[in-house]
Amino acid sequence: MSKFENVTVLKEASVYFDGKVTSRTVIFADGSKKTLGIMMPGEYEFGTDLAENMEMASGDVEVLLPGETEWKAIPNGTSFDVPANSKFGIKVNAIADYCCSYIAE
Numbered sequence: 001m002s003k004f005e006n007v008t009v010l011k012e013a014s015v016y017f018d019g020k021v022t023s024r025t026v027i028f029a030d031g032s033k034k035t036l037g038i039m040m041p042g043e044y045e046f047g048t049d050l051a052e053n054m055e056m057a058s059g060d061v062e063v064l065l066p067g068e069t070e071w072k073a074i075p076n077g078t079s080f081d082v083p084a085n086s087k088f089g090i091k092v093n094a095i096a097d098y099c100c101s102y103i104a105e
Contacts (some may be wrong), residue, residue, distance in 0.1 A: 004028070017044055023100070032102070039096040047087045051103040055079040059096025064089035 010025040014035070021044060023037030039059070054063075056078060062071040066086040074080055081103075082088050 004034075017042065020044075032104070034102070035100045037098055037100070039090070039092045039098065041092050041094060043089065043091045045087055045089050048082050048084055051084040052082045053079050053101040053103060054082065055099045055101070057097040057099060059092060059098075060094035061096050062091045062093070064091075 004026055006029055008027040010027070014023045014025070014037075016022070020040040020042050021037065023035040026034045026036060028034075039061070054074075056074050056076055058076050061074050063074055063080055064071050065080065065088050066083060071089075071091060072080075084103075
């Protein structure tokens with residue numbers, strides 16, 4: 001999906017890691033939400049409250065998912081899932097554009 005229609009976008013950005021990761025929240029008519037963001041090169045760790053699906057639109061990233069011991073490359077146009085109440089690592093080797101969907105359980 002290349003665009004979202006009939007949504008609300010929160011103006012205030014979420015800013016992490018001294019501005020190296022930023023995102024904007026998009027709220028859909030059914031109350032579900034996604035974030036659209038940019039990550040600058042670096043290595044980061046994120047925690048989750050809800051389960052997430054991270055779709056990589058562009059960039060060069062690798063992830064270390066909960067319970068895994070090896071980093072996995074995530075090609076552009078693909079996604080990965082992260083369980084609720086967990087942490088995951090992400091290495092950004094080139095500026096990355098992402099869409100994160102939050103999955104209600």
